[in-house]
Amino acid sequence: MLPLPLLLTLALPVRAEPPHVFGVRPALAPLYTPICSKTPPTWKCLDGSLEIPFSAVNDDYCDCPDGSDEPGTSACPNTTFYCRNEGHLGAVIPSSRVRDGLCEPECCDGSDEPEGLCPNKCEETGREYREQVEAERKLRKTGSKIRSTYIAHAQKEKKRLEKELVSIEAEIAERQAEVDKLKAHKEKTESISAATMELKKQSPLYFSLITHSKALKSFQRVHKKLKERERLLGDILTGLRDGYNPNYQDMAVLEAVRGWEAAEGLPPKGSEDDDVVVNSPAEEEELEEGAWTEGQLEWQLNDLINQDYLDLLLQHETYLESLEKPSLLHDLSSYIPDSIRPQYESVRDTLISTLQSVGLIKGGSNEVTEEANRARIAFEDAEKRLRESSENKEDTEQELGRLFSAEGFGKSGEWKKLQDVCLEKDTGEYIYEVCLFGSAKQKAKTGSHSNLGDFSHWNTQFSTDDPQYYSKQYYTGGTRCWNGPERSLTLHLSCGTENVLHSVSEPEKCEYHIVGQTPALCLPLEIEENPKVEL
Amino acid sequence: MLASTLRHVFLALCILPGAISFKPHDFKTCSQSGFCRRGRGLAERAQAADKWVSPYSVDSGSLVFSPGKDSVKATVKSSLYPHINFELELRVHEDGVVRVRMDEVNGLRKRYDEAASWSLVGEPKLSKTVQWVHEKGQIRGLIGEVKDLEALISFSPLRVALIRNGREEVVLNGQGLLHMEHFRQKTFPVAEETESGEDAEPIAGDQTVLAAAGPDTRWFEGEREDAYWEEQFGSWTDSKPKGPESFSIDINFPSHGHVYGIPQHATRLALPSTAGEEPTYSDPYRLFNADVFEYLASSPVSLYGSIPLMHAHSAESTIAVLNLVGSETWIDIQYPSESSTNTHWISESGIIDIFLLPGPTASDVFQQYARLTGTPALPAEWSLGYHQCRWNYVDSNDVRDVQKRFDEEDMPLEVLWLDIEYSKDHKYFIWDEKSFPDPVEMVQDVEAIGRKMVVIVDPHLKRTNDYPVYKKASELQVLVKPASGEGEYEGWCWSGSSSWVDFFNPASWPWWQSLFKIEGDSDEWHWSKSTEGVFIWNDMNEPSVFNGPEISMPRDNIHYGGWEHRDVHNINGMLFQNQTSKALLARSTPAKRPFVLTRSFFAGSQRFGAMWTGDNMGTWEHMAIGVPMVLSNGIAGMTFSGADVGGFFGNPDPEMLVRWYQVGIFAPFFRAHAHIDTKRREPYLLEEPHKSIVRKFLKLRYAMLPVWYTAFREASVTGVPILRPQYVVLPKDKNGFAIDDQYYIGKGLLVKPVVAPGVSQISVYLGEDQVYYNYFDHQVYRGSAHGSNVSVPAALDQIPLLRRGGSIIATKERPRRSSPLMKNDPFTLTIALSNTGYAEGELYLDAGDDFSYQSGEIVWRRFTAEVFKSAKALSIRNADMVPGHQNDAVDGVSLTNYDRENAFARSIKDVRVERIALLGLPWKPKGVKSQAGVELDWTYAAGVASTGTKEGTASVLVIKNPPVTITGTWAITIQE
Structure with a gap:
């Protein structure tokens, strides 16, 4: 006690x-x-x-x-x-x-x-106690051997990550150089074409395109919001249907559940084929020719919105020009007798290029802006690659940091081995799954599951030096219960030779407790497990 | 299609917040209830009329006296329906109670007349000494030894009065509102020539023009047949095959300005008005047992139980009226003046069966009421300990863990409770083996520390043939029937589709009792997975029906004997607790005292166990209203009552929880409970300092258990409540009549629980010229004859608890894990001298959980402390209280063969008095001597004397380890 x-x-x-x-x-x-x-x-x-x-x-x-x-x-x-x-x-x-x-x-x-x-009864109690202590010692001894392999694993991980870090850093240097180079090129081309581009942007077509794009974006945002809200309400109603308590004695709740069942085509709760969709609720809609389906909207709208409009503008002009009747000067050749046409054309081309170069007639600026555009895209790609490398570096550093920290995998890194190890406990009605340091789930035999939360912290009621600190893992932020809190899980662990979950309970609604064992808690015998014994 | 569905769904979502608060539309107001509308309408017409004379009168030639002259019968007629005969009967009981009955004679049908047979403990003894004086237009029955009491029947119009010393105490039909709707044939409106020659339009629905035959009844009954034959409420239709059969009557108290009682309502003890000028509530008080979800903290709305008993009080007398009717009843109260009260009672069906309890003191009224409906059962001593409940302790290891945590924290705990989730699919008795694989072992682990368990059993049975309890009930045909009278009524409750046991059917009784046998008939199902340490909680017995009208049963359902549910609704819950308590009695040989907690109750339920105030909320308002509610239950017989500590709904903050424990330890029934959606809040989960404060007060409850048990003995014999309101203790002090936030426990303690946040000091009212002492620090407070308010410290770790000067209480200052473990612990006597230097008190002990007390195995001591001026000494004595009180020591038996050395007394003969503390001694003693003249070990701390007018800390004399026992007769002398 x-x-x-x-x-x-x-x-x-x-x-x-x-x-x-x-x-x-x-x-x-x-x-x-x-x-x-x-x-x-x-x-x-x-x-x-x-x-x-x-x-x-x-x-x-x-x-x-x-x-x-x-x-x-x-x-x-x-x-x-x-x-x-x-x-x-x-x-x-x-x-x-x-x-x-x-x-x-x-x-x-x-x-x-x-x-x-x-x-x-002290003789007997003492003997039993000593036997128990001995059994616990043995368990700890075996467990601590496993634990030491965990620590070794963490050391190896450390080396691997450090090596990876070195290579990432080299990659970063390389990519930084690339970015610098492309940036210079981009700036150069841009300075030439900037003025031209500004002129083109005055096009009513471009203006209208941008407006359309903005409107689409706004629609997309609103649509997303509504979708999100619909999903939330659906979750609430599904939660209501799964978890409503007749104590609420409330026909309004019952009607909400029934309304939801009708809308979703679910069978009445409690019937044999519970949770099986009996008929598809979404009636087949007849689509107008060319109208987008919901799937298309979801997946292709982004592409549409995120088009490079400048690029499009340039392409558009190129296209127009290809259609455009050549000017009189260009067209004159049709009136020229075939015999002298080659000479005429040669003279004309010289003239046009001269006129163009002095700005008297328009033409050819597309090449300049296109090059600027290409330079910009190349630069952005390079920048993205650099960013990826930096992020990669940060991740690796963070992982290295977590490896031997009290907030992460323990000061000796003994928990690293268990990252993403998933343990299960079958209680009959549900299977509980805890992916250590990841997320926990309650999986119904019928296939649906509830998220019980993601790993959040250790038992911070104790100092990180106290072995008790590592005896509890908290998983928080799971699926919200109807009329209740977000689901959460406390994982109570003790030393054992296997990673295993023993029992599950729900002492308060939607707050789960799972008791399990792990070798990661089997401290070597030479370490005093309970340093603060009151005398 | 989708849109409309979604709208429906959104609508439902919008309604959801309403699902977690009181829903007025679930329950009728008077204007939604046909007979209440008719009753109130009649009163309004009377009010508006220039002249109003009751149409009811006594046929003076019809008077018939019983052979013993204890009662008189007469024919009553209504001038509106001269062909209908009513019979009035007036009976005088031995103790002066006057019973007034009225029924229709030879009517089309029979009115329900069995309420009294369920409620009364037996046939009351009638008086042999009534003198009848037959005068012109009236008859007077002179009652009592000195004939100071008189029952008067005036003939035309009919009027009944109870008169004491020439003063009218209570008057029936003084305002002419008496109406008993006779049974009639349903008439269908037909379009025909009326007298005026115009075509009468048939009016749709239940409102039809009265057929014009005989005298005009409209001035009295109103223009229309309002809801005579059918009534709608929400989506429900109440078919009324018997038609109108309500009755209403005015009951006036011309000389009493305060009325109390008619529980259960969440309201003040002194009932606020519902009629007259600027009434507090616009609706009448309603008695209709109902499962009211998250009830309001101030309202006349009916709750789970109904006791149609009303006290009327003035400085001159306390009297009461019991209107024994089992159907829905509405009561209007108005105060025409400061010193008079008019009430108007409207009931849906049944006969008039009104008991006038003449008092003239509150304690007389308690005795008179107890003689009618029985005294509260003497509970098992352990049941006065601390009860820990939650919906739900989820499995057997959870139960073990809760017990372990209490023990680790050294917090006393008596009983662990299991709510509905212990049972498989809410099939009560049937353990959910996944969570409770070892129920018997679990209970035994709890019993090992002297504790008990209480497990819930509700009256709705899941309609499935794999449930042996339902199956058998169905075979025996003891289930409530639907309106057709055939088959089984089916409704919705915890267990889904359910049926209800009809406990009005005697065939259900032996069967129900057999279910609780641990070792029973092997052929029949019985609760073998149980022990004698398992007791029962009867919930949902209003009955609660989730999909029924007003969350209850349709009124046209049929019970045993063909009676409609409307006739017996308010009695229904009592029968369930009655049979469960009999089942527990029958379970053990020799019998152990049963413990059955009920939510629903009626007049007489006190014979069967405890009740609680239902599903309260974790708010300060609910904590506060719980106090007058428990007081109100107490004066109406339900003395073993309490409100759930912490509030059923919500998550009280630590301050609120601590205060709620302080309220709880001063309630007769002390249980903490919590809804399934709440956070766990067992007291060991509190942080400091709150945890230690609660521990301290849990231990205080245990130290005071002898005080509580002694008060329960008194209640079990005399009916006087455990918690006594100001008007009961100080009946002449007008300033105290409306006070209901402080009360006396037994005779010697006054408590005022703190029911608000942030309090550090509180004003306590002392309505007498007496000295009071702070229980904890012995600070002296002085009251006065006109009443005075004193300021008492009330920080979070303090309770305003005062000892009344003149009292002696016995406590056990070694609180343990559970009460049985304290059996052999020594007592401490604390003497609070009065302002005249006197004190007395008593202590009752017995085996605690069996019936050996009925054969005299008791210890009942009387302690006194008295100054003998001549001898210059104060003497403390312990005397046997039984001699001279053989007839009122225990309920229902005379202990003529009482032996002071009975087996129980012998079993505690070595229990010492370890300490005697004497507060307010005016002088420092020269010596303290035992009877044998031996000088004892004592200390004296100087301080304020009980006499005089000084304030400050009282003087305290402590006698250490005196050589005396609690069962011994002895005297100790303190010399000046």
Whole structure:
């Protein structure tokens, strides 16, 4: 029993104890000495508040405000009684259990009750206790061997990650150089074409395209929001249907459930083929020629919106030009007699290029902007690759950081091996799955499942140096319960030779507790498991 | 199609918030109830009329006296229906109670007249000494030894009054609102020539023009036949095959300005008005047992139980009226003046069976009521401990873990409870083996620490043939029938499609009792997976039917004997608890005291166990209203009552939870409970300092268990409540009549629970010229004859608990894990001297859980502390209380062969008095001597004397380990 820790010191050798130290912890026994200078001898309450006759110690009447004068009786409530348990370990019980007619299992010597009521079982209890301690030692020994392989794994991981980091850094340097180079090129081409582009952007077509694009984006956003809301309401209603409690005594709830079943084509809850869709709710719609289906909307709308409109504008112009009737000058050749046409064309081309170069006629600027565009895209691609590498580096560094941290895989990295190891417990109705450091699920045999949350933290009620810190994992932020909280899971772990889940309970609605074992908690025997034992 | 469905769904979503609060549309208001509308309409017409004379009168020639002259019968006629005969009967009981019955004679049908047979504990003894005086137009029955009481029947119009010393205490039909709707044939409106020659338009629905035959009844009954033959409420139709059969009557208290009682309502103890000028509530108080989800904290709306008993109080007298009717009843209350009260009672069916309880003191009223409906059963002593409940402890290891956590925290715990989820598919008795694979072992683990378990069994049975309880009930045909009278009524409850046991059917009784046998007939199913440490919680017995009108049963359902559900609705819940409690009695040999908690109750339920105030909410308002609700239940017989600590719904913050424990330890029934959607809130889960505060007060409850048990003995014999309101204790102090936020426990303690946040100091009202002492620090407070308010510390770790000067209480200051473990612990006597230097008190003990007390195996002691001026000494005595009280020591038996050395007394003969504390001694003692003259060990702390006017800390004399036992007769002398 935790609040009353068993004393680990072995009891003193058997000897008759004087009545005034009955029920006193050995360490405090020297304080129960009379003040012999007074007649009759007196004694001071341990808090110093009162001096009483020494005969009043353990006389089954509470004299001291702090209750210290009755260590061996029940006279002072809220104090403790020490049973020596010779042959076993001494133990402390609350004074409310002294002389209550029940033999306390903690007091195997029966000293909490009058002589003859409780047999002294300390020999047997001590033996059982030692056997149990030995069994636990063995378990810990075996488990800690496994644990050390976990630690070795973490070391190896560390090396691997460090190596990876080096190569990522090299890659980053390489990609940075590429980015620098492309950036220079891009800037150069852009400076030439910027003015031209500005002119082109004045096109009403381009303007309209941008407006369309913006409108589409807005529609997409609104649509997404509505979809999200519909999904949320659907989840709520599904949750309502799965988890509604007839206690709400509420026909409105029942009707909501029935309405939902009708809308979704679900069978009435509780019928044989529960959760099986009986008919598709979405009626076949007749689509207008060329109209997008819902799937297309979902997948292709983005492509449409994210088109490079500038590029499109340029393509458009190129296309137009290809259609455009050549100007009179261009067209003159049709009036030229075939015989002299070659000469004419040669002269004309020279003229046009001259005119173009002095800006008297338009043409050919497309090549400039297209090149700028290509340079820009190349630069952006390079930048993206660089970013990927940097992110990769960050991830790797983070992973390295988590590897030996108390917030992550433990100071020795002993938990790294268990990352994404999924354990299951079948309780009949459900299978509970916990992917360590990942997420936990409650899977119904019918196929549906609820998320019980993602790994969030260890047992922060204890300091990271306390082994208790690693005895609980908290998974939070699971699927919200109808009329309740988000589902969450507390995983209670102890040392064992296998990674295994033993039992599942739900003491509060949607708050799950799973008890399991793992070798990662089997500390080597030389490490004191419970360093703070009260003496 | 999709759009409309979605709209429906969204609509449902919008409604959802409403699902977690009181839903007024689930329950009728008076205006939605046909007979209440008719009753109130009649009162309104009377109010508006210039002249109003009741049409009912006594045929003076028809008077017939019984042979013993204890009663008189007479024919009553209504001038509206001269061909209908009513019979009025007035009976005088031995103790002066006057019973007034009225029924229709030789009518088309028979009115339900069995309410009294379920409610009364036996046939009341009638008076042999009534003197009848027949005068012109009236008859007077003179009652009592000195004939100071008189029952008066005036003939025309009919009027009945109870008169004491010439003063009218209560008057029936003084306002002429009496109406008993006789059975009639259904008439169908036909279009025909009326007298005026115009075509009468048939009016649709249930409103039809009265057929014009005989005298004009419209001035009295109204213009229309309003809801005579059918009534709609929501989607439900109540077919009314018997037609109108309601009755209403005005009951006036011309000289009483306060009325109390008619539980259960979430309202003040002194009932606020519902009629007259600026009434507090616009609807009448309603008595219609109903499962009201998240009820409001101030409302006349009916709740789970109904006791049609009303106290009327003034500085001169306390009297009461019991209107014994099992059908739905509405009660209007108005206060025409500060010193008078008019009430108007409207019931749906049944006969008039009204008991006038003449008092004249509150304690007389309690005794008179107890003689009628029985005294509260003496509960098992353990059931006064702390009950820990939750919907739900999820499995047997959860139960073990909760117990372990209490023990680790050294918090006393008596009983662990299991709500409905222990049962497989809510088939009560049947353990869900996945979660409770080892129920017997689990209970035994709880019993090992002297504790008990309580497991829920509800009255709805899942309609499936793999449920042996339903199967057998169906075979025996003891299930409630639908309106057709054939087959089984089917409704919806926890267990889905369910049927209800009809406990009005005697054939259900032996069968129901057999279910609880642990070792029973091997051929029949019985609860073998149970132990004698398992007790029962009867919930949902209003009955609650999720898909029924007003969350209950259709009123036209048929019970045993062909009676409609409407006739017996309010009695229904009591019968369930009755049979369960009999089942537990029959379970053990020799019998152990049963413990059955009920939610629904009626007059008489106190004989069968405890009740609680149902599904309250975790709010300060609900915590506060729980106090007057428990007081109100107490004065109406349901003394073993309490409100769930923490509130059923919601998550109380630590401050609220601590305060709620402080309320709980001063309630007769002390249970913490929580809804399935709430966070766990067992007290060990609290952080400091809250955890230690709750531990301290749990231990205080256990230290005071002897005080509670002693008060329960008194209640079980006299009917006086455990918690006594101000008007009961100080009946002449007008300032206290409306006070309901403080109360006395037994005779010697006054408590005012803190029911608001952020309190550090509280004002307590002391309505008498007496000295009071703070229970904890012995601070002296002085009351006055005109009443005074004193300020008492009330920080979160403090409870305003005062000892009344003149009291002695016995406590056990060694609280343990459970009450049986405290059996041999020594007592502490604390004497709070009165302002005249006197004190007395008593202590009752017995084996605690069996019936050996009925054969005299008891210890009942009387303690006194008295100053003998002549001897210059104060003497403390412990005397045997039984001699001289053989007839009122325990309920129902006379202990003529009482032996002070009975087996129980011998079993605790060594139990010491370890400490005697004397508060307010005016002088420092020279010596404290035992009877043998031996000087005892004592200490004296100087302080304020009980006499005089000083305030401050009282003087305290403590006698340590005196050489006396609790069962011994002794005296200790303190010399001045």
